[in-house]
Amino acid sequence: xxxxxxxxxxxxxxxxxxxxxxxxxxxxxxxxxxxxxxxxxxxxxxxxxxxxxxxxxxxxxxxxxxxxxxxxxxxxxxxxxxxxxxxxxxxxxxxxxxxxxxxxxxxxxxxxxxxxxxxxxxxxxxxxxxxxxxxxxxxxxxxxxxxxxxxxxxxxxxxxxxxxxxxxxxxxxxxxxxxxxxxxxxxxxxxxxxxxxxxxxxxx
Numbered sequence: 001x002x003x004x005x006x007x008x009x010x011x012x013x014x015x016x017x018x019x020x021x022x023x024x025x026x027x028x029x030x031x032x033x034x035x036x037x038x039x040x041x042x043x044x045x046x047x048x049x050x051x052x053x054x055x056x057x058x059x060x061x062x063x064x065x066x067x068x069x070x071x072x073x074x075x076x077x078x079x080x081x082x083x084x085x086x087x088x089x090x091x092x093x094x095x096x097x098x099x100x101x102x103x104x105x106x107x108x109x110x111x112x113x114x115x116x117x118x119x120x121x122x123x124x125x126x127x128x129x130x131x132x133x134x135x136x137x138x139x140x141x142x143x144x145x146x147x148x149x150x151x152x153x154x155x156x157x158x159x160x161x162x163x164x165x166x167x168x169x170x171x172x173x174x175x176x177x178x179x180x181x182x183x184x185x186x187x188x189x190x191x192x193x194x195x196x197x198x199x200x201x202x203x204x
Contacts, residue, residue: 003096004085004089004095004096004097004098005096005097005098005117005118005198005199006085006097006098006099006100006115006116006117006118007097007098007099007100007116007117007118007119007120007194007198008074008099008100008101008102008111008115008116008118008119008120009021009099009100009101009102009119009120009122010074010102010105010109010110010111010119010120010121010122010138010142011102011104011105011121011122011123011138011146012104012105012106012107012123012124012127013104014104014124015122015123015124015127015148016122016124016146016148016149016179016181017046017101017102017122018038018046018049018050018101019181020120020122020146020148020179020181020190021036021050021099021101022049022050022053022055023181023184023187024099024187024190024191024194025050025055025056025099026055027187027191028097028191028194029055029056032096032097033092033094033095033096033097034056034060034095034096034097034098034099035056035060035061035062035088035092035095035097035098035099036050036056036060036061036062036098036099036100036101037061037062037063037064037081037084037085037088037098037099037100037101038050038061038062038063038064038101039063039064039066039070039073039074039081039100039101039102039103040063040064040065040066040070040103041065041066041067041070041103041104042065042067043065044063044064044065046063046101047061047062047063048063059091059092060088060091060092060095062084062087062088064080064081064084066080066103070102070103070104070105070109071102071105071106071108071109073102073103074100074102074109074110074111074112074115075109075110075111075112075115076112078112078114078115081100081115082115085098085100100115100116105138106136106138107123107131107134107136107137107138107139108136108137108138109137109138110137110138110141110142117198118143118144118197118198119141119142119143119144120142120143120144120145120146120190121138121139121142121144121145121146122145122146122147122148123139123146123147123148124147124148124149124152125147125148125149125150125152125153125156125158125160125163126149126152126155126156126158128156128158129156129157129158129159129162129163131163132147132163132166132167132170133166135170139167139170139171140170140171143174143175143197144174144175144176144177144190144193144197145167145171145174145175145176145177146176146177146178146179146186146190147160147163147167147176147177147178147179148178148179148180148181149179149180149181150178150179150180150185150186151180151182151183160178164176164178175189175193175197177189177190
């Protein structure tokens with residue numbers, strides 16, 4: 001069984017977590033063995049979206065119903081996600097990369113370092129220019145930060161320049177990018193980070 005790198009994808013409801021995973025998998029699945037675990041509170045809606053998209057065979061996608069508070073399932077009590085990881089590996093013993101999508105989280109949600117090796121946190125411009133300025137732990141502690149839906153900035157009066165400045169205040173030199181996942185704008189930066197920072201550094 002190969003070593004498997006696990007990347008957590010966190011962010012508020014509607015920010016684009018599932019779409020980000022779908023876009024990444026489309027780009028990487030031809031060259032590596034990938035699995036996905038989605039977390040939803042009472043349904044398996046995100047699992048269905050990914051299955052219907054056809055980006056991966058159904059046996060490489062597992063939906064977890066967390067119930068109650070979704071943060072607990074990725075941090076304090078991640079047992080359901082650990083079980084899903086084991087199941088994915090049993091189904092596909094060649095899996096190299098697993099994405100774990102959290103349920104819709106607030107800005108303070110972070111992944112347990114025992115559950116994932118790296119994490120991406122995604123917000124969207126429509127949530128307001130002030131979001132990076134609030135300095136939530138998800139944004140600060142993630143290995144890569146994504147600000148999605150840049151096309152909506154003119155409609156909500158958000159300055160991308162101000163959002164970038166505020167992000168740098170809290171993240172320093174840690175990487176982030178702007179995206180419009182509808183058109184794949186900014187996706188190259190995310191892929192490059194995965195290929196270089198995640199896989200070249202590996203689990204060392």
